[in-house]
Amino acid sequence: MKAKVYVTIKQNVLDPQGNAVQGALHTMGFDEVGKVRIGKYLEIDLGTNDRAHAEERLAAMCEKLLANTVVEDYRYELED
Amino acid sequence: MKAKVYVTIKQNVLDPQGNAVQGALHTMGFDEVGKVRIGKYLEIDLGTNDRAHAEERLAAMCEKLLANTVVEDYRYELED
Numbered sequence: 001m002k003a004k005v006y007v008t009i010k011q012n013v014l015d016p017q018g019n020a021v022q023g024a025l026h027t028m029g030f031d032e033v034g035k036v037r038i039g040k041y042l043e044i045d046l047g048t049n050d051r052a053h054a055e056e057r058l059a060a061m062c063e064k065l066l067a068n069t070v071v072e073d074y075r076y077e078l079e080d
Numbered sequence: 081m082k083a084k085v086y087v088t089i090k091q092n093v094l095d096p097q098g099n100a101v102q103g104a105l106h107t108m109g110f111d112e113v114g115k116v117r118i119g120k121y122l123e124i125d126l127g128t129n130d131r132a133h134a135e136e137r138l139a140a141m142c143e144k145l146l147a148n149t150v151v152e153d154y155r156y157e158l159e160d
Binding site for chain 1 (some may be wrong): 087088104105120121123141
């Protein structure tokens with residue numbers, strides 16, 4: 001079973017990387033571009049086929065390592 | 081119109097960041113975890129409501145700045 005995990009910076013937290021990309025896009029002529037927010041996208045092979053177990057383990061991984069829940073949100077999708 | 085962009089490392093390219101996370105998960109007791117691949121996830125405010133135009137501009141941004149197409153793939157979704 002595989003998981004796709006999306007880790008994003010919370011809405012009220014500054015995203016300097018996103019601001020830098022926005023500035024670069026403007027410099028390159030993409031002036032119409034508004035806010036840019038950058039997060040992480042992870043694909044993980046969970047090594048189990050038990051969906052409930054996989055979900056429980058994955059939530060623990062996100063809380064403990066993959067996301068810094070002080071400033072980041074996470075969500076995930078499970079795939080068979 | 082907003083876009084979600086996913087930038088991932090090509091399948092045959094090494095992902096040291098993913099390997100490091102896999103190792104860390106094993107160390108933390110998540111021994112069942114297999115391959116981990118890490119990419120970027122971007123949310124971009126495109127500043128236009130013309131879907132065809134937005135898609136054309138977004139593809140150009142991906143090719144020129146957001147993804148390194150030598151070693152990365154990208155895909156995107158447009159949202160009204």
